[in-house]
Amino acid sequence: MKNTVSQQIEITKASESKIGQVDFENLNFGKIFTDHMFVCDYVDGEWKAPKIIPYGPMTLDPSARVFHYGQAVFEGMKAYKDDNGDTFLFRPDENFKRINKSAERLAIPEFPEEYFFDGLNTLLKLDEEWIKSGYGNSLYIRPFVIATQASVSASEADEYRFMIICSPAQSYYSGDVSVLVAEKFSRSANGGFGYAKAAGNYAGQFYPTKLAKEQGYQQVIWTDSNSHEYVEEAGTMNLFFRVNDTLLTAPVSDRILDGVTRKSLIAIAEKEGISVDVRPIKVSEIVEAANNGSLKEIFGAGTAAVVSPVKAFGYKGEHYEIEKQENSYASHFKKALMDIQYNKAEDTFGWRYKV
Numbered sequence: 001m002k003n004t005v006s007q008q009i010e011i012t013k014a015s016e017s018k019i020g021q022v023d024f025e026n027l028n029f030g031k032i033f034t035d036h037m038f039v040c041d042y043v044d045g046e047w048k049a050p051k052i053i054p055y056g057p058m059t060l061d062p063s064a065r066v067f068h069y070g071q072a073v074f075e076g077m078k079a080y081k082d083d084n085g086d087t088f089l090f091r092p093d094e095n096f097k098r099i100n101k102s103a104e105r106l107a108i109p110e111f112p113e114e115y116f117f118d119g120l121n122t123l124l125k126l127d128e129e130w131i132k133s134g135y136g137n138s139l140y141i142r143p144f145v146i147a148t149q150a151s152v153s154a155s156e157a158d159e160y161r162f163m164i165i166c167s168p169a170q171s172y173y174s175g176d177v178s179v180l181v182a183e184k185f186s187r188s189a190n191g192g193f194g195y196a197k198a199a200g201n202y203a204g205q206f207y208p209t210k211l212a213k214e215q216g217y218q219q220v221i222w223t224d225s226n227s228h229e230y231v232e233e234a235g236t237m238n239l240f241f242r243v244n245d246t247l248l249t250a251p252v253s254d255r256i257l258d259g260v261t262r263k264s265l266i267a268i269a270e271k272e273g274i275s276v277d278v279r280p281i282k283v284s285e286i287v288e289a290a291n292n293g294s295l296k297e298i299f300g301a302g303t304a305a306v307v308s309p310v311k312a313f314g315y316k317g318e319h320y321e322i323e324k325q326e327n328s329y330a331s332h333f334k335k336a337l338m339d340i341q342y343n344k345a346e347d348t349f350g351w352r353y354k355v
């Protein structure tokens, strides 16, 4: 990973910054974008010279394949500013590897590492003012690739666009969530592309999640597509279950996204001597643990909210409440991870990347 600003990116600066119009105290997640964006096109079998241009709408042919076949992958990562005004990314190499893993599964050409890191560093330096210091403030970064080739022919495209856009984010707490365990719908299947951050994986979740919301649940806990007996992950989070003092989480597979937060929490837990069991988890054992009082916590782990406690779950028409813990693992892990991200704790794992 390099962290120099590239000489090879052509930069067109925005004539005027929009930052003065932004109320940083009342940000709506993912609605406001910084002044610039990174763009790199794949044409004639190669990624052309990358550019940074003012953020704004762009023109694509209506037949561009992304609109018809959903050939698109993306990433989600954050930049954090410490109290000295230094900017950090958290394990960006993981996001870089994952976007190319996703791309490979969607038959999208691999994006060069140098362009990715040059693009990130240059863009973040240009839009540095948009990253506010203060615990919980961050800049959400969305790299993505779309098939731009004009043609409604159902095969992989010859032309693509790789972009990075950035949106300021605040620490948010939307309350502990209630989740519904999926009994019929599946998010992904064996041999499919659940492990990829592919646009279509999310589109397919909206309808079952809408039905769950009508029943008073905010998210769906996906189960394996064969038997619906094993818990997998939630909408944009991997899941942890605390049974007594042991943490359980499902192993990643071709159905489950290999989350950066998940693997970081496992590493922190192991270092702290908290027992972590990575194994297939039956819904029935979670129900049993809820009934006999050994289920202490459920929480989701993901870049957006870091750790999201679950206060209740629904399964087969029953509703199970989880009693709030005084010293929860969820709040402990959230703090441990954020302290590393905001340069407040020693980075013993080497996860921080200074921009």
Ligand SMILES: Cc1ncc(COP(=O)(O)O)c(C=O)c1O
Binding pocket: 076, 197, 233, 234, 235, 236, 237, 238, 257, 258, 259, 260, 261, 262, 301, 302, 303, 304
């Ligand atoms: C389906 C899914 N699972 C899990 C996660 C959590 O992954 P990460 O911790 O890398 O953000 C995400 C978010 O990226 C996701 O979309």
